[in-house]
Amino acid sequence: MRVFQSLREFERAAGTRLGHGEWFEVAQDRIDRFADATGDRQWIHVDPRRAEAGPFGTTIAHGFLTLSLIPALTEGIVRVAGLAAAVNYGCGKVRFPAPLPVGSRIRAGVDLVSVDSTTAxxxxxxxxxxxxxxxxxxxxxxxxLTLLVP
Structure with a gap:
């Protein structure tokens, strides 16, 4: 874990790689639970038999499932000391360049793009x-995007 002793020290790290998370396996059970939670039960995600004959030869994770795993995938990469809170503020650009077949292992790499002062x-x-x-x-x-509250 990369630890920054202050928000100012973190700001100076803009433009650098913060690190990589741990490997994480995406199992069919997780895909099925995500499908149940969101109502997106398209066969390419939840029907292994039909997906076997589909374009990827197996089921694939929902793109939004992959996006929703980002907090788990980035846990333990970085910490900024002295914050009262770090609040999810949303996302800018999001892309899914390749499918995520069931049973794959994934991990996240994190680059600090910028840190901008706000009133909060x-x-x-x-x-x-x-x-x-x-x-x-x-x-x-x-x-x-994360709002860092001192």
Whole structure:
């Protein structure tokens, strides 16, 4: 874990790689639970038999499932000491360049794009690249926004 002793020290790290998270396996059970929670039960995600004959040869995770895993995938990469809160402020650009087949292992790499002062603290923009083990193309690239409250 990369630890910054102050918000000012964190701001100076803009333009650098903060690190990588741990590998995480995406199992069919997680895909099914996400489908149930969102109502998106398209066969490409939840019907292994039909998906076997589909374009990817297996079921694939929902893009939004991959996006929703970012907090878990980035846990333990960075900490800024002295904050009262770090609040999810949303996302900028989000892309899903490649499918995520069931059973794949993924991890996140985090780059600090910018830290901008606001009246409430600072708004950080990080570029999170979710990579699939054994693939040269990421499964998700998202610019995430976090309000850092001192």
């Amino acid at each position: 603290g600072a708004l950080s923009t990080t570029r999170v690249t979710v990579e699939r083990e054994g693939s040269g193309k990421p499964v998700c690239v998202a610019d995430t």
